[in-house]
Amino acid sequence: MVDLTRREFGxxxxxxxxxxxxxxxLFTSDALASEIKPVAAAWLAKLDAAGRDLKGEELSQxxxxxxxxxxxxxxEINDLLKFIDFDQLTAELExxxxxxxxxxxxxxxxxxxxxxxVFGHQMFALxxxxxxxxxxxxxxATAFLVLQGDFHxxxxxxxxxxxxxxxxxxxxxxxxxxxxxxxxxxxKDNVHWFKATSETGFIFNIHVLNVVEGRKTGRVYVDPxxxxxxxxxxxxxxxxxxxxxxxxx
Numbered sequence: 001m002v003d004l005t006r007r008e009f010g011x012x013x014x015x016x017x018x019x020x021x022x023x024x025x026l027f028t029s030d031a032l033a034s035e036i037k038p039v040a041a042a043w044l045a046k047l048d049a050a051g052r053d054l055k056g057e058e059l060s061q062x063x064x065x066x067x068x069x070x071x072x073x074x075x076e077i078n079d080l081l082k083f084i085d086f087d088q089l090t091a092e093l094e095x096x097x098x099x100x101x102x103x104x105x106x107x108x109x110x111x112x113x114x115x116x117x118v119f120g121h122q123m124f125a126l127x128x129x130x131x132x133x134x135x136x137x138x139x140x141a142t143a144f145l146v147l148q149g150d151f152h153x154x155x156x157x158x159x160x161x162x163x164x165x166x167x168x169x170x171x172x173x174x175x176x177x178x179x180x181x182x183x184x185x186x187x188k189d190n191v192h193w194f195k196a197t198s199e200t201g202f203i204f205n206i207h208v209l210n211v212v213e214g215r216k217t218g219r220v221y222v223d224p225x226x227x228x229x230x231x232x233x234x235x236x237x238x239x240x241x242x243x244x245x246x247x248x249x
Contacts, residue, residue: 040083041113051118061185072181098249100124134193139217142207149201158190
């Protein structure tokens, strides 16, 4: 009877372990993610459509910003984290001593999601007091979405270029937490600067390059601690990337 009881007990434990193992598999496999993928794919397809309308001049740059902010406000952050496999992406992460670590999430193949998205994407990872350094944009439309952590974000309007300087005017400075978003274009909030205020922080970024064909595109690093002019304007010196990260990273 003792042996039989032990045998039954062992079978019961084995059954419990198998049940637990099955649940764990379901929660970490495509069995659970299959419900998330179509929703996330549809959301990304809408981002792609907005980008194509922008490049096709069916949307102005500020209209694109409004659409992206609306779409970013609709996404479930936890679902997006699962869709990009955030845990796997950050499993062996090494933060940079200055500035952000750029990671490239791979979108799974899902029916309805274009394979040639018009926008590029990446994820920025930062430690506390590290920054996506102050920079403007040439011929770009870009957007940030906070996935984890807290940030202090600053935006500036780019009023004009003056040789080795850029005339900018502060527009806003505010706190951003999970789900917070920020958009940038040549027409509005062209310069931004984000500093992590939590121990770690992660930002999802999309960027549409070459908004207007034939013009150069890229980042322009600046020093916002420049000469203060009338009307709240600042004469900000343009920087090389290395100096920008040394000063503000």
